[in-house]
Amino acid sequence: MSGGVEKVVCVTGASGYIASWLVKLLLQRGYTVNASVRDPNDPKKTEHLLMLDGAKERLHLFKADLLEEGSFDSLVDGCEGVFHTASPVDFSANDPQAELIEPAVKGTLNVLRSCAKFSSVKRVVLTSSMAAVIYSGKPLTPDVVVDETWISDPAICEKSKLWYVLSKTLAEKAAWEFSKENGIDMVAMLPWWVTGPLLQPTLNATLEPFLKLVKGAESLPFIYPAWVDVRDVANAHILAFENPSASGRYCLVGRVLQFSEFVKLIRDLFPDINLPEKCGDDHPFASSCKVSRERAEGLGLNFTPVEETLKDTFESLRARNFF
Numbered sequence: 001m002s003g004g005v006e007k008v009v010c011v012t013g014a015s016g017y018i019a020s021w022l023v024k025l026l027l028q029r030g031y032t033v034n035a036s037v038r039d040p041n042d043p044k045k046t047e048h049l050l051m052l053d054g055a056k057e058r059l060h061l062f063k064a065d066l067l068e069e070g071s072f073d074s075l076v077d078g079c080e081g082v083f084h085t086a087s088p089v090d091f092s093a094n095d096p097q098a099e100l101i102e103p104a105v106k107g108t109l110n111v112l113r114s115c116a117k118f119s120s121v122k123r124v125v126l127t128s129s130m131a132a133v134i135y136s137g138k139p140l141t142p143d144v145v146v147d148e149t150w151i152s153d154p155a156i157c158e159k160s161k162l163w164y165v166l167s168k169t170l171a172e173k174a175a176w177e178f179s180k181e182n183g184i185d186m187v188a189m190l191p192w193w194v195t196g197p198l199l200q201p202t203l204n205a206t207l208e209p210f211l212k213l214v215k216g217a218e219s220l221p222f223i224y225p226a227w228v229d230v231r232d233v234a235n236a237h238i239l240a241f242e243n244p245s246a247s248g249r250y251c252l253v254g255r256v257l258q259f260s261e262f263v264k265l266i267r268d269l270f271p272d273i274n275l276p277e278k279c280g281d282d283h284p285f286a287s288s289c290k291v292s293r294e295r296a297e298g299l300g301l302n303f304t305p306v307e308e309t310l311k312d313t314f315e316s317l318r319a320r321n322f323f
């Protein structure tokens with residue numbers, strides 16, 4: 001135990017894939033954690049959190065919804081650090097404005113308004129996304145290294161009907177504007193495709209493609225095969241809170257791996273899993289982009305090798321009988 005002894009922090013959307021790991025690591029480091037969930041009476045959303053080491057003594061659940069004004073006040077009150085991860089992750093919303101954009105943007109402002117009310121808050125760590133980085137209009141050619149200066153252009157997201165991407169881009173933009181106007185010390189974490197073992201009992205949207213593959217899909221639905229381990233993402237959030245000199249944005253990408261490399265790796269690890277025979281790296285971006293790890297590594301983050309991440313992902317899915 002270290003780092004967090006006697007400190008109180010909070011995590012929004014605590015039952016989610018990334019946030020569950022964040023809560024686990026924060027408890028491990030000795031923090032007292034206020035955790036928001038939408039429905040504290042739903043065991044599927046809370047049981048895995050309540051079973052974590054240290055939860056009995058130092059985990060407090062709060063009910064909060066992104067769209068309810070003032071919903072996060074009691075969660076944030078008395079906290080030194082606020083980790084805002086809650087945001088809908090849905091790639092097939094029927095009503096993108098209501099299902100994605102409003103909760104992401106209004107919800108983020110709602111959380112930040114609560115932060116501005118309480119002087120206990122020293123830093124906010126926002127879970128943004130590489131979605132808010134790469135759709136800038138700049139070409140993703142092999143000679144280019146994407147870094148934290150890139151910002152997605154909402155007009156490009158809208159034109160391409162990339163509604164989840166738009167929700168993350170607008171939410172981060174609104175968060176920077178509000179933080180600057182209200183003197184909030186905020187840092188933003190920008191993970192790409194997050195994989196690794198899950199703690200929650202239900203399947204989250206970014207692990208779904210793995211099951212589809214096992215069940216016969218010919219390719220992964222994502223065109224950018226840039227991976228990061230969920231445990232690294234959680235750890236990066238904590239490092240960004242604990243390091244006083246942390247500031248601005250942090251790209252979180254462990255490795256870019258082509259689909260054919262991915263399939264070979266899983267076949268070598270799990271010869272009994274049925275994966276497609278044919279796999280096409282058919283998108284021109286798939287092999288070309290590089291992402292800077294400099295700032296993330298400067299925080300002290302050691303990225304987990306992708307082989308280990310994917311092995312743990314598949315083992316975790318299998319152990320939970322998802323296959």
Ligand SMILES: NC(=O)c1ccc[n+]([C@@H]2O[C@H](COP(=O)([O-])OP(=O)(O)OC[C@H]3O[C@@H](n4cnc5c(N)ncnc54)[C@H](OP(=O)(O)O)[C@@H]3O)[C@@H](O)[C@H]2O)c1
Pocket residue numbers: 012013014015016017018019037038039045064065066067085086087088089103107127128129130168190191192193194195204205206
């Ligand atoms: N997974 C990735 O590859 C990835 C990559 C980059 C960035 N991110 C970002 O990381 C964060 C967490 O994503 P995840 O992958 O862990 O997804 P997840 O498991 O679906 O978690 C999302 C969380 O947001 C909560 N939420 C959604 N709408 C809400 C609302 N109206 N009010 C309160 N809470 C609400 C969900 O609560 P319920 O459990 O009640 O639904 C859930 O706890 C998101 O901000 C996402 O954009 C994820």
